[in-house]
Amino acid sequence: MATKLPKVPVVIVGMGWMGGIIAAELAKAGIKTVGLERGKRRKTEDYFMVHDELRYALRYDLMQDLSRESITFRNTSKMTALPMRTHGSFLLGEGVGGSGVHWNGQNYRFLPYDFQIRTKTIERYGAKKIPDGMQLQDWGITYDELEPYFDKYEKMAGISGDKGQNPMVGKRSADFPVGPMKKTPGIKLFEEAAKKLGYHPYMVPSANLADNYTNPDGISRAACQYCGFCERFGCEYGAKSDPVVTVLPVAEKTGNFELRDLSNVMEVLHTGGRATGVRYINTLTGEEFEQPADVVVLTSYALHNVRLLLLSKLGKPYDPSTGTGVIGRNYAYQVNGGGAQAIYEDREFNLFAGAGALGSCIDDFNGDNFDHSNLPFLHGANIRYTQAGFRPIQTNPTPAGTPKWGKEFKKQSLHYYNRILTIGVQGSSLPWRHHYLDLDPTYKDVYGRPLLRITYDFEDQDREMIKFMATKTIAIANEMKATKTQASNTISNYDIVPYQSTHNTGGAVMGTDPGNSATNTHMQMWDAENVFVIGANAFTHNSGYNPTGTLGALAYRAAEGITKYMQQGKGMIG
Amino acid sequence: MAEEEKDQQPKQPNGPQDESRRKFLKVSGAALGGVVVGGVVGGLIGRNMNQPKQTQPGTPAKPGQQTKDFNQALMYMNAEQFTLTEALAERIFPEDELGPGAKALGVAFFIDHQLAGQWGTNGRDYMMGPFQKAEATQGYQAIFKRHELFSTGLQAVKNYAQQKYQKGVPDLTPEQLDELLTVFEKGQEVQINGLPSSVFFNLLRSSTLEGAYSDPLYGGNKDMQGWRMKKYPGNQMTYMDIIEKEEFVTYEPASLSDHMTQHG
Numbered sequence: 001m002a003t004k005l006p007k008v009p010v011v012i013v014g015m016g017w018m019g020g021i022i023a024a025e026l027a028k029a030g031i032k033t034v035g036l037e038r039g040k041r042r043k044t045e046d047y048f049m050v051h052d053e054l055r056y057a058l059r060y061d062l063m064q065d066l067s068r069e070s071i072t073f074r075n076t077s078k079m080t081a082l083p084m085r086t087h088g089s090f091l092l093g094e095g096v097g098g099s100g101v102h103w104n105g106q107n108y109r110f111l112p113y114d115f116q117i118r119t120k121t122i123e124r125y126g127a128k129k130i131p132d133g134m135q136l137q138d139w140g141i142t143y144d145e146l147e148p149y150f151d152k153y154e155k156m157a158g159i160s161g162d163k164g165q166n167p168m169v170g171k172r173s174a175d176f177p178v179g180p181m182k183k184t185p186g187i188k189l190f191e192e193a194a195k196k197l198g199y200h201p202y203m204v205p206s207a208n209l210a211d212n213y214t215n216p217d218g219i220s221r222a223a224c225q226y227c228g229f230c231e232r233f234g235c236e237y238g239a240k241s242d243p244v245v246t247v248l249p250v251a252e253k254t255g256n257f258e259l260r261d262l263s264n265v266m267e268v269l270h271t272g273g274r275a276t277g278v279r280y281i282n283t284l285t286g287e288e289f290e291q292p293a294d295v296v297v298l299t300s301y302a303l304h305n306v307r308l309l310l311l312s313k314l315g316k317p318y319d320p321s322t323g324t325g326v327i328g329r330n331y332a333y334q335v336n337g338g339g340a341q342a343i344y345e346d347r348e349f350n351l352f353a354g355a356g357a358l359g360s361c362i363d364d365f366n367g368d369n370f371d372h373s374n375l376p377f378l379h380g381a382n383i384r385y386t387q388a389g390f391r392p393i394q395t396n397p398t399p400a401g402t403p404k405w406g407k408e409f410k411k412q413s414l415h416y417y418n419r420i421l422t423i424g425v426q427g428s429s430l431p432w433r434h435h436y437l438d439l440d441p442t443y444k445d446v447y448g449r450p451l452l453r454i455t456y457d458f459e460d461q462d463r464e465m466i467k468f469m470a471t472k473t474i475a476i477a478n479e480m481k482a483t484k485t486q487a488s489n490t491i492s493n494y495d496i497v498p499y500q501s502t503h504n505t506g507g508a509v510m511g512t513d514p515g516n517s518a519t520n521t522h523m524q525m526w527d528a529e530n531v532f533v534i535g536a537n538a539f540t541h542n543s544g545y546n547p548t549g550t551l552g553a554l555a556y557r558a559a560e561g562i563t564k565y566m567q568q569g570k571g572m573i574g
Numbered sequence: 575m576a577e578e579e580k581d582q583q584p585k586q587p588n589g590p591q592d593e594s595r596r597k598f599l600k601v602s603g604a605a606l607g608g609v610v611v612g613g614v615v616g617g618l619i620g621r622n623m624n625q626p627k628q629t630q631p632g633t634p635a636k637p638g639q640q641t642k643d644f645n646q647a648l649m650y651m652n653a654e655q656f657t658l659t660e661a662l663a664e665r666i667f668p669e670d671e672l673g674p675g676a677k678a679l680g681v682a683f684f685i686d687h688q689l690a691g692q693w694g695t696n697g698r699d700y701m702m703g704p705f706q707k708a709e710a711t712q713g714y715q716a717i718f719k720r721h722e723l724f725s726t727g728l729q730a731v732k733n734y735a736q737q738k739y740q741k742g743v744p745d746l747t748p749e750q751l752d753e754l755l756t757v758f759e760k761g762q763e764v765q766i767n768g769l770p771s772s773v774f775f776n777l778l779r780s781s782t783l784e785g786a787y788s789d790p791l792y793g794g795n796k797d798m799q800g801w802r803m804k805k806y807p808g809n810q811m812t813y814m815d816i817i818e819k820e821e822f823v824t825y826e827p828a829s830l831s832d833h834m835t836q837h838g
């Protein structure tokens with residue numbers, strides 16, 4: 001029997017970026033909240049020994065303990081989904097701060113095109129341009145409506161970037177709060193090459209602080225040291241913006257917020273289309289609690305949010321055979337590939353140094369910034385050169401044709417370690433009727449509850465896009481004064497083994513039509529107005545960008561929505 | 575050394591590392607006034623500055639002068655498995671004119687220690703059944719654990735050597751060992767517990783590289799020689815000073831044990 005606790009106004013499930021932002025904004029507005037996090041507390045002091053590639057990058061010290069819970073995966077519904085037994089394609093977060101602790105901090109705003117993707121695609125190319133089965137849909141909100149929230153999020157996180165307006169992206173109401181990161185020789189080579197080709201390079205907007213910064217909440221943090229242990233690691237300086245060093249202390253300081261760690265939420269309790277609270281379990285003692293609340297906010301990550309809804313039987317599950325139902329609909333990911341390498345025999349670069357979001361990029365082939373009339377795909381990719389810091393176990397570059405072990409491998413991998421600059425592609429991922437999330441019929445977590453099942457594959461749309469991008473990356477590489485260049489231009493099937501990105505999107509998307517969306521644009525559920533489902537689950541498709549900058553803006557807007565809802569006491573927020 | 579030159583080629587043993595820490599403290603301290611930032615950093619800087627380095631790293635101690643390495647004993651393998659692992663790992667990452675190979679780097683000790691721990695027993699992996707046949711895109715789906723895969727893989731190597739060359743593994747020539755490893759890498763001739771031998775080979779290869787390049791605290795990368803060969807600086811607190819530099823900078827590497835100097 002669960003112990004029933006006193007009711008609170010708001011309970012928040014999951015303490016990553018989304019949960020942290022909601023907690024801080026509600027707490028500042030004077031609303032009492034409880035935050036539940038299944039993992040443990042973390043703090044900057046924990047990263048005393050963080051420059052350890054084996055422990056953090058290869059043994060996944062900061063990520064989800066898969067012995068308790070994983071996901072299952074198959075490429076198509078004809079296959080049997082099998083569990084992801086060890087981390088691979090994506091690295092799920094766990095613990096206070098969520099993935100925000102071990103992200104890179106590459107921080108983008110999605111394009112104006114993204115938010116109205118269906119309308120704008122049809123406007124420019126006609127409805128026939130959208131292939132059968134591609135469930136392209138508008139987000140129900142425009143870039144301009146979201147702009148003030150982008151600004152708010154970026155000021156909180158101290159996003160560092162170029163001054164002025166890049167013509168390829170949405171209009172900014174203000175400059176980035178912090179100037180750009182320092183430029184390495186590789187970045188300069190990329191920039192010069194891109195400019196020579198007539199493109200518009202800009203510094204990757206960075207959540208690794210380029211300078212010491214005090215944000216509007218009064219939080220002061222020190223500048224990034226380019227330590228080279230960023231992605232998959234926590235920052236020992238607090239220079240990487242993460243929830244633990246930004247929003248969570250602000251929430252806690254108000255006295256309106258209580259964080260309970262080691263608290264794994266099992267289900268959202270509800271009756272008659274209203275949530276009454278959540279049931280959770282203390283992961284150490286196994287004790288069960290019921291936390292009644294007026295409003296339930298799910299911020300447990302896109303995939304976990306969808307699973308919690310399905311487990312709680314909240315909202316109508318998506319059915320791919322009819323295309324109806326909304327929970328599990330429009331799962332999308334990120335399509336990477338088509339990268340090019342510039343190889344230098346005559347010089348070495350200090351590639352061991354770097355930061356997660358240190359780089360330069362172009363959007364000339366992202367979104368609808370280029371004409372797709374004669375191209376067999378929609379959308380595009382951000383093309384970038386980044387210098388995140390090479391670490392020696394995972395970085396063993398060799399020219400094509402080199403054996404994978406032995407004397408020749410050793411010689412070549414030592415020789416080329418600091419001689420190859422790689423231009424990468426962060427490609428968009430569009431939604432298909434047969435890509436979706438549901439509950440697995442066979443595999444369970446430690447508590448005996450079904451795992452989430454992912455049915456997803458790359459499509460011709462993706463393969464064509466990558467082929468096209470490879471022609472662009474190699475052209476840039478060819479201008480980078482290298483001894484030689486090489487590119488790969490193919491991707492085959494989606495494979496859960498190699499790391500790609502932790503950019504899982506969709507599954508409970510936002511919109512204006514309850515027939516094809518789970519929530520409104522405040523991420524308030526159509527089927528349960530006092531439940532807010534906040535995360536990349538809201539994306540109707542994934543852009544050619546990392547997601548978190550856009551998530552941050554959506555979270556600030558949702559926080560406003562929740563506050564309004566608390567004042568009104570009922571109804572959908574318009 | 576002239577000041578300028580020192581800036582470009584700064585990295586004499588440890589000194590410059592402390593120097594950059596001091597600079598960092600100055601920079602952040604000046605701009606942030608009295609604000610205390612990142613507790614761990616304060617702690618680190620305090621430690622390292624109060625406790626200057628006493629040794630002269632860069633010239634690894636000669637074997638004769640070395641204190642006994644109590645870490646070089648076995649947690650998991652038997653003596654035969656250890657010898658086999660050492661022989662195989664050395665072919666994956668051989669000693670050559672560029673520097674030490676797997677054996678001298680202590681890679682076999684590293685692998686032994688790893689197999690004995692939570693990684694070897696798949697402690698943080700999803701290991702609930704049913705275990706079914708997988709497509710290549712679905713990843714590892716075997717019921718047995720890494721340490722079992724490794725032990726049975728070594729046994730398969732032994733069997734193969736007997737069958738093909740009528741010899742024990744230690745008696746094979748380097749060429750024969752390479753031939754054997756190539757067969758295991760391809761995974762077409764030999765099965766291990768129903769899996770192609772390439773699964774074992776990949777584990778052997780990846781753990782050999784881990785042993786060559788992980789922090790010496792795990793038992794491999796002896797005296798940071800793996801890092802030195804790769805011109806990898808190891809555990810440095812900041813690259814602020816060199817991040818914009820056109821020239822390549824060679825550091826004397828530092829390891830995580832440097833953070834523990836107060837206990838030294």
Ligand SMILES: Cc1cc2nc3c(=O)[nH]c(=O)nc-3n(C[C@H](O)[C@H](O)[C@H](O)COP(=O)(O)OP(=O)(O)OC[C@H]3O[C@@H](n4cnc5c(N)ncnc54)[C@H](O)[C@@H]3O)c2cc1C
Nearest residue numbers: 014016017018038094098099104105106265300502546548
């Ligand atoms: C290695 C890596 C690099 C990345 N780099 C970038 C980048 O450069 N740029 C970018 O934009 N994005 C990046 N991302 C993605 C980014 O980290 C995520 O988009 C972002 O952190 C998502 O925030 P979230 O709050 O939605 O989820 P999370 O950060 O995952 O937080 C969710 C929290 O909820 C908890 N939780 C889950 N289920 C429950 C439950 N049932 N009960 C209680 N608590 C629960 C989890 O433990 C977790 O702490 C990266 C991610 C990874 C892993």
Ligand code: SF4
Nearest residue numbers: 208224225227230235
């Ligand atoms: S690269 Fe910068 S932001 Fe990233 S962990 Fe190192 S100091 Fe922190």
